[in-house]
Amino acid sequence: MIYNGIDFDTYLKSYPNEDGYFGKYGGMYVDDRLKKAMNEITQAYFTICKSRKFIDELRRIRKEFQGRPTPISHLERLSNSLGNVQLYVKREDLNHTGAHKLNHCMGEALLAKYMGKKKLIAETGAGQHGVAIATAAAYFGLECDVYMGSVDIKKQAPNVARMKILGANVVEVTHGLATLKEAVDAAFEAYAKDYENSIYCIGSVVGPHPFPMMVRDFQSVVGIEAREQFMEMTGELPDAVVACVGGGSNSAGFFSGFLNYPVDIYGIEPLGKGTKLGDHAASLQYGTEGVMHGFNSIMLKDENGDPAPVYSVASGLDYPSSGPEHAFLSELGRVKYDVIGDDDAIDAFFTLSRLEGIIPAIESSHAVAYGIKLAKEMGKGSVLINLSGRGDKDMDYIIEKYGIR
Numbered sequence: 001m002i003y004n005g006i007d008f009d010t011y012l013k014s015y016p017n018e019d020g021y022f023g024k025y026g027g028m029y030v031d032d033r034l035k036k037a038m039n040e041i042t043q044a045y046f047t048i049c050k051s052r053k054f055i056d057e058l059r060r061i062r063k064e065f066q067g068r069p070t071p072i073s074h075l076e077r078l079s080n081s082l083g084n085v086q087l088y089v090k091r092e093d094l095n096h097t098g099a100h101k102l103n104h105c106m107g108e109a110l111l112a113k114y115m116g117k118k119k120l121i122a123e124t125g126a127g128q129h130g131v132a133i134a135t136a137a138a139y140f141g142l143e144c145d146v147y148m149g150s151v152d153i154k155k156q157a158p159n160v161a162r163m164k165i166l167g168a169n170v171v172e173v174t175h176g177l178a179t180l181k182e183a184v185d186a187a188f189e190a191y192a193k194d195y196e197n198s199i200y201c202i203g204s205v206v207g208p209h210p211f212p213m214m215v216r217d218f219q220s221v222v223g224i225e226a227r228e229q230f231m232e233m234t235g236e237l238p239d240a241v242v243a244c245v246g247g248g249s250n251s252a253g254f255f256s257g258f259l260n261y262p263v264d265i266y267g268i269e270p271l272g273k274g275t276k277l278g279d280h281a282a283s284l285q286y287g288t289e290g291v292m293h294g295f296n297s298i299m300l301k302d303e304n305g306d307p308a309p310v311y312s313v314a315s316g317l318d319y320p321s322s323g324p325e326h327a328f329l330s331e332l333g334r335v336k337y338d339v340i341g342d343d344d345a346i347d348a349f350f351t352l353s354r355l356e357g358i359i360p361a362i363e364s365s366h367a368v369a370y371g372i373k374l375a376k377e378m379g380k381g382s383v384l385i386n387l388s389g390r391g392d393k394d395m396d397y398i399i400e401k402y403g404i405r
């Protein structure tokens with residue numbers, strides 16, 4: 001399928017280019033030490049992803065450890081309550097550890113094992129990525145250092161406990177605001193010092209090349225499964241697909257299965273409390289081009305041009321940029337990016353729980369809310385939503401802040 005001059009038959013092979021660019025977005029904006037490390041990972045990835053042994057082992061792990069393929073569920077009661085449009089969800093909440101993140105963490109850890117590395121290094125904000133990477137490290141018998149701001153350590157006690165039970169070393173970062181940004185800087189610094197022995201495992205389709213490509217490729221299993229399962233269930237393609245966008249990993253993998261098909265694609269960013277800078281994390285909607293964390297993309301900046309403070313009720317979505325591929329797909333118009341605020345996401349959280357018996361992650365609830373909105377607007381057809389994770393982690397906070405609806 002040709003769209004806006006881009007041939008989507010060959011898109012996944014052509015983008016990013018050799019230097020890690022999707023159009024003008026992406027690249028490898030790091031110092032020479034890290035450049036050497038990134039080039040080593042890139043080479044290893046290109047060799048390994050063609051190896052039968054690596055592919056077979058990843059397949060086996062997905063099936064026997066993660067529980068893939070995850071199913072698609074038809075949301076009959078919710079669809080009937082809205083009209084004629086049929087809504088479906090791809091159940092990444094049923095992936096081991098309860099979210100899509102393990103898809104790329106197992107891939108990254110398997111790569112580490114093939115490269116002979118002994119240790120995984122990662123940063124985490126809310127702790128979801130930390131738990132996924134600690135799980136992968138335990139599975140492969142690798143050491144694991146997870147950098148986390150002291151503010152987040154206090155807020156996310158259950159995830160800190162999970163990481164420790166899984167055998168990971170949670171490294172407290174106390175400088176600056178002591179949240180995700182400082183944790184990223186500290187993790188990169190530790191990795192630059194020890195890259196011969198370790199590998200950096202990024203939490204989304206962000207960071208320097210090759211991570212946006214590699215994480216997308218590891219997540220593409222979600223999109224491929226979803227398209228095949230949907231065709232088998234209904235005999236057709238969905239009219240529209242929807243996913244939430246933080247850094248953009250669950251959406252990048254899910255969308256990759258549909259880019260070359262006549263399907264409308266929607267990426268949903270968090271509008272938080274409103275359109276004022278600081279109240280949301282809708283970077284593609286309100287941001288401008290810039291470089292952060294080693295890559296060029298669209299980002300929200302403060303008056304000094306540094307990453308701006310961002311907010312969303314969903315801590316997995318509050319990142320001041322999105323992966324370079326999303327900036328590119330937005331510019332092309334192949335994916336339409338839109339927003340959902342806290343209140344609509346909370347409504348969708350309760351609606352899906354009550355009508356379907358599925359408690360969604362508050363991140364995924366943004367995609368569900370948009371699916372509901374689309375269903376009302378479309379009048380007929382079908383919408384497939386990527387349910388990136390389960391909501392157990394969010395229940396206490398939501399009940400405390402919003403009560404039971």
Ligand SMILES: *Cc1c(COP(=O)(O)O)cnc(C)c1O
Nearest residue numbers: 204246247248249250316363389
């Ligand atoms: C981390 C997370 C997200 C956001 O990350 P992406 O890289 O944008 O996918 C979304 N949903 C869940 C359940 C998460 O844990």
